[in-house]
Amino acid sequence: MLRLERRATQPAHLVLSVPLAAITGALLLGALFLAANGFDPLLIYAEMARASFATRYGIEDSLVSATPLVYTGLAAAIAFRFRLYNVGAEGQLVVGGICSAGAALLLGQALPGGLALALALLAGLAGGVAWVLVPALARARLGTSEIITTLLLNYVAVLLARYLIFGSRSLWRDPTATNFPQGRALPPASQLPELGGTQIHAGLVLGIVCAVLVFALLRWTRAGFDARVFGDSPAAASYAGISVTMVVLLLLVVSGAVAGLAGASEVLGRAHRLDPTGLAVGFGYTGIIVAALARYHPLGVVPVAVFVGALSNAGTAVQSLPGGGVPAAISTVLQGAILIFVLASEIHVAYRVRWRRLERTAS
Numbered sequence: 112m113l114r115l116e117r118r119a120t121q122p123a124h125l126v127l128s129v130p131l132a133a134i135t136g137a138l139l140l141g142a143l144f145l146a147a148n149g150f151d152p153l154l155i156y157a158e159m160a161r162a163s164f165a166t167r168y169g170i171e172d173s174l175v176s177a178t179p180l181v182y183t184g185l186a187a188a189i190a191f192r193f194r195l196y197n198v199g200a201e202g203q204l205v206v207g208g209i210c211s212a213g214a215a216l217l218l219g220q221a222l223p224g225g226l227a228l229a230l231a232l233l234a235g236l237a238g239g240v241a242w243v244l245v246p247a248l249a250r251a252r253l254g255t256s257e258i259i260t261t262l263l264l265n266y267v268a269v270l271l272a273r274y275l276i277f278g279s280r281s282l283w284r285d286p287t288a289t290n291f292p293q294g295r296a297l298p299p300a301s302q303l304p305e306l307g308g309t310q311i312h313a314g315l316v317l318g319i320v321c322a323v324l325v326f327a328l329l330r331w332t333r334a335g336f337d338a339r340v341f342g343d344s345p346a347a348a349s350y351a352g353i354s355v356t357m358v359v360l361l362l363l364v365v366s367g368a369v370a371g372l373a374g375a376s377e378v379l380g381r382a383h384r385l386d387p388t389g390l391a392v393g394f395g396y397t398g399i400i401v402a403a404l405a406r407y408h409p410l411g412v413v414p415v416a417v418f419v420g421a422l423s424n425a426g427t428a429v430q431s432l433p434g435g436g437v438p439a440a441i442s443t444v445l446q447g448a449i450l451i452f453v454l455a456s457e458i459h460v461a462y463r464v465r466w467r468r469l470e471r472t473a474s
Contacts, residue, residue: 116465129456130404130415137448144444155429155441162429163421171310175381177420178311179204181318182373183398184405184412185325190257190366191399192407193342197363199246199261200370201395202268203239205387207371208378209272209283210238212297212385215378216282219298227301232317232375239371240364242268247363251356257363265395272387283385294384303380314376319413321369326409328365338362370395397423400446403453422446 142152163173183200190197214234218227246260275281277292285295303313329335341348341358349355374390382389401419405411426442 114465116463125460126406126408129460130406130453133404133449133452133456136452137445140448140452141441141445145441158429159422159425159442163425169424172424173417173421174311174315175420176424177417178315178318178380179373179377179394180398180401180416180420181315181322181413182369182376183394184401184416185318185322185398185409186366186370186373186395187399187402188405188407188409188412189325189329189369190362191402193338193358193362195250195359195362195366196258197243197246197261197366197370198258198399199243199264199395200366200373200398201391201393202261202265203242203367203370204374204377204395205265205268205272205390206242207235207238207374208385208390209268209275209374210241210371211235211375212283212294212378215297215301216295219301223300227298228303228379231301231379232372235371235375235378236368237371238374239367239369242371243363243367247360247367250363251359269387269391272385272390276385276387285384294382294386297379297383301379302383303376312376312380314380317372317376318416321372322409322413325365325369329409334358334361370398373398397446400450400453403450419446 138156142156145152145155162169164170183204186197186200186203211231211234215227215231218230221227222230242264243261246255246257246264249255249260250257275283276294280286283294285293303317305312306316329338337348337353337358338361340351340353341355345355348358373394377390377394378385397419401412401415404419405415422442422445426440429441
């Protein structure tokens with residue numbers, strides 16, 4: 112008889128083998144999906160790889176697509192790693208973008224470029240913190256599920272951004288746009304610079320710096336130690352004199368701050384204006400896939416974000432193949448399959464399979 116036995120320790124090789132197995136399983140499932148619809152999986156996968164990594168523009172597009180995922184994946188990893196399920200990175204990103212664009216429009220012409228840019232980034236960070244603060248306080252003080260509160264606030268944030276552009280004459284709306292409402296262009300002094308004349312902007316570098324800082328915070332500080340104890344056992348943390356309330360607040364606030372920086376990076380580095388349509392494209396939810404595939408490790412989020420960004424970027428490339436008809440949604444199918452396989456593989460991480468022979472009872 113097969114039975115599951117909890118592992119006393121987790122082997123180090125599972126850190127790499129589990130994500131690789133999840134990706135392999137997702138690719139096999141995607142291949143079956145494509146073959147069932149009459150497509151050649153090898154041809155399509157080869158084209159997706161070529162479009163993402165074999166050309167200069169493909170590499171640039173992949174890194175640009177990966178930039179917001181570095182932030183949202185990191186935001187999810189900070190919370191999920193310690194059993195705090197902040198699924199509101201989407202809303203925190205949008206509010207961070209609103210605050211960052213507002214600060215850039217107000218200060219971009221009045222202050223030197225470096226100072227205006229720094230304040231715009233801080234405004235985005237503050238926007239993410241403000242949007243997660245109520246769910247964080249409710250979770251820490253009242254035990255309210257952060258899943259529900261952060262999820263519901265996503266819709267409020269998206270509708271707020273749309274109202275500022277489409278439903279009002281706000282600071283963020285361009286008064287010169289007569290055909291269709293759009294965001295006001297941000298002053299050049301408050302925009303993130305592009306790297307080496309490419310589409311890639313400094314937001315990617317800032318995201319990598321954030322990943323290193325979060326890793327250092329969780330690994331080498333007292334707050335990180337308290338968070339690890341809390342993640343292993345909230346009861347043990349409380350017994351040891353650790354303030355569970357403060358740990359919950361700290362983790363959710365840092366998670367929201369990083370998600371807010373994602374919105375600032377998108378507004379200041381890519382769109383250069385508040386674009387509700389561009390911000391509301393599922394970066395927060397995709398970040399959960401990135402975090403899960405990275406096994407909630409801050410440094411692992413960066414390469415995984417590049418992989419998932421490339422996967423998203425390659426979805427449209429396959430439509431140019433001879434014969435047409437290849438669905439662009441194949442990248443979405445693969446992302447969903449990867450998440451399912453990663454979650455399923457967690458059973459293998461926590462348990463080992465044992466075979467035990469059944470003994471016959473005497474009649």
